[in-house]
Amino acid sequence: MSFLQKVRETNPLIHNITNNVVTNYTANGLLALGASPFMADAHEEVSDVAKLANALLLNMGTLNNNIVDSILMAGTSANKHNVPIVxxxxxxxxxxYRTAIAQKVAKKIKLTVLRGNVAEVAHVIGESWSIKGVDAGSGEGNIVQLAQKAAHQLGCIVVVTGADDVITDGQTTYLASNGHPILTTIxxxxxxxxxxxAAFLAVSEQHSIEAVTEAVSFYGxxxxxANEMVEAKGPGSFQIEFLNQLALVTPELYQQRTLIQKL
Ligand code: ATP
Ligand code: TZP
Ligand code: MG
Ligand code: MG
Structure with a gap:
């Protein structure tokens, strides 16, 4: 059975500490996929929520010191109870400020997966790469080698997204090539x-790189x-259709279209 089928059958509970730009879209996306979202960041409850969740998502998009403490408390609790963390x-x-906090989280919390654009991943491990706000800038360098270096340094699976996505644990590396540039317009x-x-990790007992790779490829x-369905009507229609297709794409259709290469 694919990880996608397992997510839809078991409806895993995903604890999200995320930013105030994407909270609603993330909750709707997880519901469409077949998972159960729980947004909670109060210091009084994050440890309890992380403990009962099947996976934890930590996102520092709209950062402040309150959120930093929520992230550290939830991450510590998840580590204690073997709950996977993205x-x-x-x-x-x-x-x-952001660079320092990202490095602090990566040092204090045992991550299962680090997921970012190439500039973000570079800066977490103290490398340089141009960045424009929350978007990756153009840069020169070997993205596969950077991802592998980050995986070794942090001892976790690293996902670097862009036109192609690199997924690596430092030993095994996959390149996932599905996706569409319209994703960068929302x-x-x-x-x-x-x-x-996080939802795919939640249904993988070993928290495997194959589960992560299937999640990334499925998303692409x-x-x-979704883009084909809205026939280039633009970002607004795409954003909604993407939710529809998170629910509607079958494991069979995914199998027909997935493009994964082992490097
Ligand atoms: P950024 O802020 O730099 O856009 P992000 O955090 O939004 O970074 P992305 O790298 O845009 O993350 O990745 C989000 C999704 O968009 C991934 O599924 C990725 O494969 C896809 N994606 C990004 N750029 C492209 C592209 N040029 N072509 C196809 N898919 C893309
Ligand atoms: N500003 C702070 S967080 C955020 C913005 C625009 C959302 C970033 O979302 P993504 O997925 O990195 O495009
Ligand atoms: Mg981002
Ligand atoms: Mg983007």
């Missing part, structure tokens, strides 16, 4: 991907099909 270091490299496409990865296939 961390999205939104905007790492854009300001020294806010939150990277953020929702983090939560979708969904984007392609």
């Amino acid at each position: 961390f999205d270091p939104v905007g790492a490299g854009a300001t020294s 806010t939150g496409s990277g953020c929702l991907l983090g939560s979708v990865i 296939v969904v984007a392609e099909i």
